[in-house]
Every structure is written in structure tokens, then in C-alpha cells.
Amino acid sequence: MTKKNNELGRVMFLKHSLIDRVIHWLFAICTFVLIITSFFPILGFNFSWLFIHWFSGLVLVFLVIFHSLRVIFFQQLQSMFISKSELINFVKSLLLFFKSFKSFRYRSGKYSLSSKLVHHIFTLFILITIATGLLMMIKIDSPFWDGNLYFFSEGLWGLIYTFHDIGALFLLTIVIIHVYFGIVRIRLLKSMVTGWISKDEYEKYHDENLWKPDD
Amino acid sequence: MFEKNKILEKNRSSRRAFIKGVIASGTAVSSSGYIFGSLAGCSPDQSVLGSVERLVSLNVNGQTRRVDVLPNETLAMTLRYKLGLTGTKLGCDRGECGACTLLVDGVPNYSCSTLTHSVRDKQVTSIEGLQGPNGELHPVQQAMIDELGPQCGFCTPGQIMSAVALLESNPNPSRDEARQAMSGNLCRCGAYDHYLNSVMKAAERS
Amino acid sequence: MAYELIGKDFIPPDIHGKVTGKAKFAEDFRLEGMVFCRLLTSSVPHAKISNIDYSEALAMEGVLGVLTADEVPEQSNVVEPILTNEPLYVGDPILAVAATSEAIAQNAIDSIQINYDILPFTVDPLESLYPGGPDARSDGNTMSFSRPRSIISHKWTARDFISVDENTLPMGEATETWSFGDIQSSFDSSDLILDETFVTAGNSHLCMEPRTTMANWENNKCFIYGSTQSQSAVMPGLASFLGIDIENLVYIGEFCGGGFGSKSNPYSTMAIPAFMSKKIQRPVMMRISRAEEFYIGRARPGFQGRVKLGFRSDGRMVAADLFVVQENGPYRGFDDFDAAASAISLLYQPEALRMQAVPVETNTPPRAAMRGPGENQIAAAVEPLIDKAAKQLNIDRVEIRRINAADNDAKYYSDQGPVTSAYQAECLDKGLSMWNEIKLRSGQKNGSKVRGVGVGQGFHPAGRNGYDGLIRITPDGKLHIHSGVGNLGTYSHTSTSRVAAEVLKYNWDNCVVVRGDSRKHLAWSPTQSGSNTSFTTTRQSYVAAVDALEKIKEIATLDMGGSIEDYDISGEEVFLISDPTKRIKFSTIAQRAIEIGGKYSGYDMPDDLHPITKSSVSGLAGTGLIGVSKDNLYRNGLVAGIAVGFIEIELDTETGKFEILDYLGVSDCGTVLHPKGLSTQISGGAVQGFGLAAFEKHIFDPQNGLPGNLGFLDHKPPTYLDVPSVMNTAAAEVEDPQNPVGAKGMGEPVQGCAAAALVCAISDALGGHYFNRVPITPDMIVNAVSGREQSHGPLDVNTA
């Protein structure tokens, strides 16, 4: 059911299904918890962060796997691809903007170019952080293994930590940007909460031959 | 494997500092009010306490000695390197051996773990302060000679200072009381029972 | 034989300085313009230094210079280097920084950048012996003690390791071995065979005085203020470290805050302040901190061993087969394994004995002989097995020791050579009355506490010979004994010098012991180690006095005719036997000797003297009557130093703690030279023995090579409250025929016997539970009593 009328009788289209939204918000919670349990101790707020951190890290890993499988088998992978034409449009809009300071709106597919970019950057740095994070799990005791600080040489641990922290910093930056745009363009937030967008919003921002809500 | 490869160790700690810097700069603006607030709180009229004066007079072995003492200088270092009293020995400089024992107002202290500035108005007695005006030995010193207390002699000054303090407060201690009082003085040569013989002999005599 | 001076207590000349604080140890000397230097020590167990950047340090105000390994002479690869660019253990000195104050020097060191290229390391010999295991050094993993000493690579096969279970020492190919007798047939004829794996932990010497050294150059002469056990014996080695002739070296070592074997010879770090002082042209004091003393202050090597003992039913030990993997530290170390086997050969007189050993290098502080090197660890490991055999053969524990005891016909070492004297049985007898009383209380319970009793035996060779004696009678009549003996705290410099006064019938108040400074023209003497001084240096004093006596009589014949047989001495005068009223004072004789010159006042001298003695004699020439001679007295065979300890303890099975209720130490040291000196050595050695048996051990984290017990607090030498406040001592007091006054050395066996006695007593209190490990710490006892496994593996050395 991808189309309905809301109580005011206006036509609404389904943008984000329930599962997508749940996954999105779980991602959000995990990332938020991970950020709190990593940056706050460094800032000096001391508390028992290790267990929460690696536990939510594992939850994040599970979410990534679940989301990837879902996207590969149940959704259109292409909606996330950035096409050449979009890039050209984007460059054109930039030149125009610098020439006449007019913002140029173009209609995109399901996801605008900026959302796609945000998604890809998220993907990159989440994967880096997860990869290094899992390696760091070797160091802590868990029901299945005893932490072994000497598994890697000092140098290698240093590198793993460095990439983990760089990834985390970029994640923090992207989260800040993502939250900012999520609030500034309240329609995006609304659609991620309710899942529906109004018909005129659809027509205003989306090109129907790139994305039809009902397919 | 920590403080070893200075290059690597440098980037790990610098990496942590880097992260702190990024976050801190993020929060710096918002917290500036807090910082300025606290400075304002330091009211001008409260006497701004300064660090200790460098030039002090110490009372060592009954003499007043004027000496320039750093704030972080321990009493053992002052005696050994500024007052020429090398009888107080440094065995470990961590309060774990007792070779640096001397008396502050008659109480045995590890002088390696006592700041000189904390004994400014106190009576310091070191091993060199036990002899009489023209060299007569303290009863404990004489007993140590007669009973062959020391072996190598490095911990002897500390042992004697503890013994002197003990006899001051308890003129005829039992052997076990002496053993408890002297227990803060390590002797690697193992001359413990000879030291105790000396203490008991000194107690007998005085 | 009754003596005037020997066997009587005296006031040693150096004790006044010790009790008044006036005694100057190395760190107490101050010179005009003296500056300080501190060491930068390695923070990794094994690495090659690829780059050192001390530009920032040199720029610091107050920093005077940096001395690196390239600026000091390189030593042979087995000797500890002065400074190194390939550190082999955490704490290996890499460079030194000199500054006007120590704080500035430390600040400078903190600013120095060092690039370590990490290399494989190991703190467990068995790990290094395993095929493909890490080697402590890049040039090999085992120390070969056959001359010339060298580093070799030696691995065992996987089969060696697998052919025994995990709790037994694998016995691969040994690199050091000797034996005597037919080992197999002796085991075949044994009624009882014990085959035990054991571990004795290494522990640091922990001298109270860290090895601070101060050095200064004046007119091309190097003055070293150091802390060593020996005095003259130090000169050649120290001069070679500095690369100068002995004539240009002045060594001042009047006092030494304990050495216990780690300072018997000169050590390479003494050269650091000397080279720094030469470089910056100022006196340099290198103060060593307690942590640095742990690093460079040497230690006893650990043993991972296995011993097989064969007994006949009557208790006689017929065969002994010892295999030792010695945890040898990164450099030469000492052949403790060899000495351990020699101790078994003497104390139990087995008919056949085989010694096999592999000294494996490890990345831990360097090793050197520590009080009874090998002998004292093996005593703590083997003596409890003697108890085990006694129990199984139902023989009294003193009796079984008497059956195997060494007497004057005893045989020793691989060549089964003779002994000068051995009175082991007499020592056992001295403690018999105490033993018969305390053994009744063995196992007696009192709540959770239980009594344990033990007897332990220790051995160490106790004498050398062939050194020089040098004495001088000055025109004021005083007798000067120029003793080359160091001052390590045994007062042996004076007790041995009194022999000269005894021969010349001097009143001790008119005698002066000259020692502690190479400018005082001292005789060539042995190192004050190996419990030898009492035997060796009494001979030196004796032969010098005999030479002086002869010269005194010869001068008397010049003035009063006749021959030397017609004369005798008394009251510091020489007189005609036929007419005692004709007397000449020694002071006059001395004046005559100066006038006559020649051999009498040191212008001529025997040519078999050591160069150091020769230069001392020529330094004293013309100042009085010189008595000088090499010790050529008869000596054949081992001078056997033996000691026996008897102990009673009360062990609390609930806390693993014990209290030593009673201890008696008996020493076979021949004639007692200095009664109080003997008693303080026996009880002092016992305290160190209790440390070896129940308190001290090396702990290294095998994953990063870090030492777990740097200071006194964590290394745990015994304190007043851990040892009995009254220690009983005794001596066998039977003269050794090959010493002029019958004296033997005794410093080391008195530690071994106490360690052995305590280990036996703990096992006795626990009803014959044998740990096969020293030290036995409270956690081990609590685990044993509660039936739990020990937390360390049976073969782990360097473990918590």
C-alpha cells in the first residue's frame, strides 16, 4: 500500500517503509550511544563505557548486515547510485549559483544527490570504524576469548586505533551534518518518522520517471 | 612496550590529544562563559598566596643553617648536597629502605620523602648530630661499636637514628619492642640481631 | 694453639666512621666543579637503536655533554658493555647525559628521541631452546663457558620436549658437562632413586648502596671513587675498561655498601663517569637510582633443573645426576651450574656424579655470582630431597647427612681432588642437642598453626693462595699492614691483618691497617668474594710477617753478631736468646733498615711478586723495614667451607605465613679469627638465606619483558619482623692444616644452609609436601594446603 489519502483527503505517497524507518532509527540510536561512550570519556566524563560501547558496536554490525542484505535482495540498489547526469546537473547548479546566487532546484529520484553522498560517506566511515573496532575487540575479555593485548605488535595497534578514531571523528562530523539537514528540511524528518510524503512534495522534489512511489 | 618507541608513542598520545583538541575546540566557544565566569570569581581582595620563599633557615643538629632550598627539594638532598652532611644515605629514595632515616622533632622520618620546606621550623637531627661537643659518642653509637652492630655500614646511620628515638621515648625497651621500632630500617647484610644487641646494650648502659 | 690476637674481638678501624656517618661511600665525595650524569636506559627488552636525537637535550641550559656507545671502547660481546646501541634487557644503559644538576640531566634525558627497532626477546630459557624459539641476542641464545667464552646458538629438538610430560624438565643436548664414576652402575645398585624437577628463581643482589661512581682526571691520571667489594683486585680490570695503564689509575673504595658478589670485580658502568669526565673536563658523579641498581646491579641466575639421586638402603648417596637449564641473563653471567654440581660432589660424596647444563641467554638484568653462586640454590633444591629420602628410608635427617658427610679424606669436583680439611660431621654434632629437642615438636599442631623443623647444609670453596703480603715497620715503631683487601662489611681487612701482628708479637694498638686507596701502596690481594679472604689473606699477612721477622733478626746479627737462630722477639723488641737483656727496639731496627737499604727497606724485592705489589714496595722504599713476600706456602686441594643450619618454625596453614622460632648456624671455618665478625656473618647470611628460601624472586612479564619488582618494596628482602630477633651461631673450631693459623673462609655457605633449613622446615610443617621450588611464598602454601593447583607452571621461572 504505497498510496493513501490522509484525513484532509490529500494524496500521500509512501517514501520510507516501516522497516526502513526502524532500521534508520536503530542506526541512529546505536551511533549516538557509540559516540557518547567514546568521546565523553576522552573529554573527561569518566564512566564504565567499554561494555556498552562494544555491545552497541556489535548491534551496529548486525544492523549493517541486515540492512545490506535487505537492500541487495528486497530493494532497488540503483536508487543509491549516483548517475552521471546528476553530477552534471550538480556542477551546472554550482556554476549558476556562483554566477547569479540563485539556488537551482532539480528533481531527483527517491534520494537526492546530497542524501546519497551522506549515505555513502556514512557507509565508508562506519565500515572503517567497525573493521578496526572488531579488531580491537581482540583486546578485551569476552565469554568466547580472553583479551590479548599482545595479539598485534604495538605499531599495528597504534594504526588500528588511529583509523578507528579518524573514522569516529568523521562519523561525528557526518552525524552533525545529517542531523542539521534533517532538522532544517523538516519534511525529510517528517517522512522518516511517518514514512509518507504529500503528493505536491513528491511532484516538487521528485522526477516521476526516476522514482514512482508505487513500484 | 609503552614508553618505548618514542616516535610511535608520540603519535598515539598525540592522536589522543588531537581528538581532544577537535572536540574541545567544538565546545570551547560554548564554554567560554564558564571560564570567564570562574576568573571573575577569584576576588581580588583575597591574598594571593605565593609559593614558598627559597632562602630559609633550617635548624640542623642544633645549628641554624641558611640555605637556598628549591620547593621540590627533599631533606635528604638538602643535607647531602647543600649542607655537606653526607651521613644520611640514599638507599632507594622511595621510602622503602630507611637508610635516610633522621629525626624531626625527635621523630624518625624518611628524609628522602620529606620536603625540606616542611621542616623549616622543626628540629632536624641527623647522624652527625649525635656526638657530644668534643666527639663523645652517643651511647647507641658506642654500643654499636662494642657489639659490632653494622656490617657494611650503609644502613647504620638510619638504624642508629631509629634506635636513638626509641631510647628517647622508651629507655628500657624489651627486645621485641626494639625490633618493632627498628623494623622500618632495612639491612641487606642481615645484621638485625647485632643491631638489636647494640640497642639492648645501649639501653642497659643509660 | 693459644693466640694473643687471633680469636679475640677487636674494634675495627672503620667502624667509628660507620656509626658517626663520617664514612665516605662513593656518593659522599665532593670535588670542586663536580657535575652530575644520569643514564638513559632501554625501555624495551631487545632492540637495535636506529637513531638517537639528542639535539634538544644538548641545547638545554645546564647540559654539558652526552656520551653515547660509539664514544666508549667496545667490550667483547660476552662482557657487559659500558654503553650499548643494542640493548639486551629493559634497563640496559644506552647513553649518559651530564649536567650541572641531576634534575637538568633527567629533563634532558626525557627530551631525547630514540628509535628502537624491536627484536625478538625471551625471559624463559625453555622458550628459547624450543626449535624456532626467540633468541635473547641476535648472535645466539646460549653462553658457552669453555674458554674463550662465547655466544653460540643451541636449540633442542621438538622430540626432546615431547618425550617428557609437562611437569618434567626436558633434557636435550647439554653444552656443559662433566662427570666421575660409573653413573649407570651406581644407579643400578641404588635401593631408592629420587628423580625430581625443580626451579630456583633468580633474585637481585639488592645491595643497600647503589653502585654510584664518581670520576675525575688530573694530569692524565684517572681518579675513580667507586663501590666494590675488593680493592687491589679491582685495579687491572678497571684500568682495562678505561684503556689506561694501572699507574695512571687511582681507585678510592674505602667503604662499600654491600656487594654480595655483584661488586667483587670492577663492572663496566664504572667507566661511564670516567669517559664523561674526560669528555667535559670536569669531575662527574654518576648517581645510580634504586631502579637502575636493579637493572645493572646484577642478580643470581634462575635454575630450571632436574636431579636424580640414588641412595642405598643405609642412606648412603651413591649416584647423583644433575641437569640445569640456567637462566643466564644477556651477557656472560657465572657458571652457577658447575658450582652447584661441585657442591653435591663435596656435601654428599657420591660415588658417581654427572653434571649437564645449558646456560641460556635471556633478556633480563645481567647475572653475576651471588653469595654461593650455584651452591646456595642447589642446597635449597637438593636438601629437601635428602629429607624425602630420609623419610622413605626411615633414617633420622641428621643421621643421613652424617652418613654422607665430607671429612678430611673427602673427594671434590670432576677430578675428585683432595681437600685441605672438611669437618661436616663436627658441624652436625654442634647442633645435635638442639636437633634432638626440636625434632620432637615436628608436626605438632596448635590451632591452625603447625611446627616444622629442618636442618640444612651449605658449601663453598673457602680459600685461594698465591697472593702477596706487604707490611712495614716505621721508625716510630708502628706496624703498617698494607692490605689490598676491600671493605665489603666483613671486617676481613683487619681480622686477616692481625696475623702479621700475632707473628711479630705486636700490641694491636701500635698497628695500623692501611687500606682503601690505591695510593697507599697496597699488596696484590684476591677479590673479596668466594669466601676466600680469611684463608688467603691470613697466609699473605703471615708470609710478610715471617719475611719481616727474618730481616729484623738479620739486622740484629749485624749489630750484635751470631746468626738469626740466636735471636727471638717480644714486646716489640728483638733480643739475644742467650742474653735477653740485649734488646733492640723494632723502631731502631726500622731506622737501621732505612740506613742499610737494599731488601730491608724495599729497594730490592723478590721478583715473583705481582706488578701491583712491586710498585707498592717501590713506593714505600726507604720509609721503614719492609716485609714483603708472595704466599708460596704449601697448599694442595680444595679448602672446604661448610655450614649447617638448624631451624624451628611455626607455620599458619590458614594464612601461609610462618614465624621462625629458633635458628642455629654452625660454620666449619677452622680457627675463628673474629668471634663477633663470625656471628654477624652467620646470622646475616641466614637472613639472606631466608630471603632466598621464602621471599625474593625475579618477576618478568613474558609478553613485554617488564620487571615486576624494581625496588625494595616489590623485591621483598626480609625485614626485622620476618626473621628471629635472636640468632644462635657456633663454629666447628677445628684448625685447617694448610693455613698458618688454621683459618678458612665462611661467608657463603652460611647463607645456603639457612635457605636449605627453612625450605626443609616448611615442607616438614606441611607433612612432607615438597614444592621443588624456591622461594616458597604464602600463596604457594595456601594453594597447597587448600588442595589447589599452583598458579605458575612447574617449570616457570621469572613468574609471579
Next chain:
Amino acid sequence: MSKDMMQSFELFQPDNLDDAINLLDRFRGDSWVLAGGHDTFSWFKDRAKYAPNVIDLNNIDELKGITETNRGLEIGALTSLTEIVSNPIIKSNFSLLSDAAGKVASPQIRNTGTIGGNLNQDARCWYYRYGVDCYRAGGNSCYADTPQGQNREHCLWGADRCVAVSPSDTASAMVALDALMVIRGPDGEKEVPAEDFFIGPDIDIERMTIIQSGEILARVILPTDWSGATFYFEKVSDRNTWDFSLVNVAAAMIIENNVIKDIRIVAGAVQCTPRRLSVVEQVVKGSPKNDDTASLAGQAAIRGATPLNYNHFKIPLLENLVKRAIRDA
């Protein structure tokens, strides 16, 4: 570590508590409180920790002295351990504390070491003291809790990144006596029961007590309800001088005709904070003081212990000490 020679610092010797608090407030993180100095100097001399401004409290008389008030016995934080050992009131009414203080380190350290310093001392894990960058030192790993870590003296409970134990003997006694810790900060005093005063790594891994920078432990109040009770203190350590406890037990009991009416029993050096053995208290309360109760108490004490590589001996040792506390008190 092998460093030596303290870095230079400024030394302030205020003679009243307000000045001291203002100084701490003024220098914030760059200040260090100095009492006896034994813990301080081992950090400073190894250059493993440092602060450019040291505030010496020894001239502040408000922090000294032992006085009886209606609330109980108030002990100034600057009171030396020797004074506590020899104080007649403590010896008669709170002998648990004088026993514990008497077992600390050595006579010389007890002469200058203060009760405040003993309670606030830092962990004694030898890796941490060596200067490695472990969690407690602000780093990101623990070197003691590794496959071959030499952790003979480490914890049986409460491991959370850091496995160090509470080194203080007087801390166990304070918790057993239900003492109140009076902390003085910029905004006045606050009182904290001893049990909450000591914190583990779960709360803040870089501190052993709740004292923040800028605060000072002013005094300790021993409430009267345990005054004159039956006490038992035992410390097992390798050596009988200097050494820290392998395990120690402090117990306060109110016994009426051989029945244990009320009890507080605490074990030290088995956990990052003094471990209140509340299970043992439940088991023992109301039962007769005899061997059965004692052995039951011992077994209850060791439930849930999770040893590391080298410290499982602490389990039977703790069991025995608790048994002895009940049996021999």
C-alpha cells in the same frame, strides 16, 4: 620506572582550609594535594605523574586532632597513623582502626603518613606504578589482565577494564566502622559514608575515591554505634613490614551471650574498593559465634570470585580470614 629527580613545582603551604580550597580552585587540574607525601613522591620521582603546583596541607590545624563530639569520634584527615595507633580513645573504643593503622608500612611512614593520605592513596598495581599507559593512567588497555599478565596481587571481583585492588588497610577498617567521610570543597562540606567514598573503575577509572580535583578530605567521623564493639582485623602480606595486603579483613561485631547480633565485615585487596561482605553479614547475623558459623561465613565470602592468572590463592586465603574473623574475634 627508571626515571628519577622530581620535576620542579611551586609549593604552597596555606595555614587554613579556605586558602587551600581557593588554591585548588585557582590551579584546577594543575594542582596536587600533599599530606604525608609517600604516595605523591613515588609518582613525582618516577615522573609518571606531575603537577606544577603542590598544596601542602601540613600547616592546617583544622585538619588535625582527634576529638569526641556528639556525632562520634572526629579524626582530622592530617592525623598521622602513629597518632591513631597510640590514641587512647581509638585504642579503647575503635581498636579496629588502631590495629589496621598499626599494620601500615613501617614506623617512619606511620610517623608522617596521614590517615587522609592512606585512605586516598592510589592503586598499587605494579604496571600502573611502572608508568605504562593503562586505562587508569588515561590509556586504552590493561597490561595486568592479559594472558600472561603477572597479576598475583590483583582483584577477584569488580574487574572493569582495571583489575587493581584497594591497597589501603585503614580503608577496610573505615568501611567496617561505617565511618563518615567529610569532604571540603569550594562550596562547603559534604558527608559521604565510607562505603560510597571509595569508587571502582565502573564509576571513574582514573580515581580511587569520589574526591574531585578542588576537594579535600577534611576529617573522618566514626559513629558511636560501633564504639566498643568486638573487632577483628587481620592483614596477610608477604613481609611483615612495608608490604601491602595480599588480603585483609576488618570486622565489627556486636555479640550478646555468644550470638552475633549485628556485624559489618569488609575484605580489602580483593576488589578495587573495600569489599563489604554483605552476604556473610546476612549468613552470620543472629547465629551463634562458633566454628560452624565461622566456616559457613568463610564459604559465603568467596562466592562469585573470578580469579585471574596468578591470584586464585586469594580465594582460600579470604575464606580462612573470614573464618578466623568470626571464630577468633
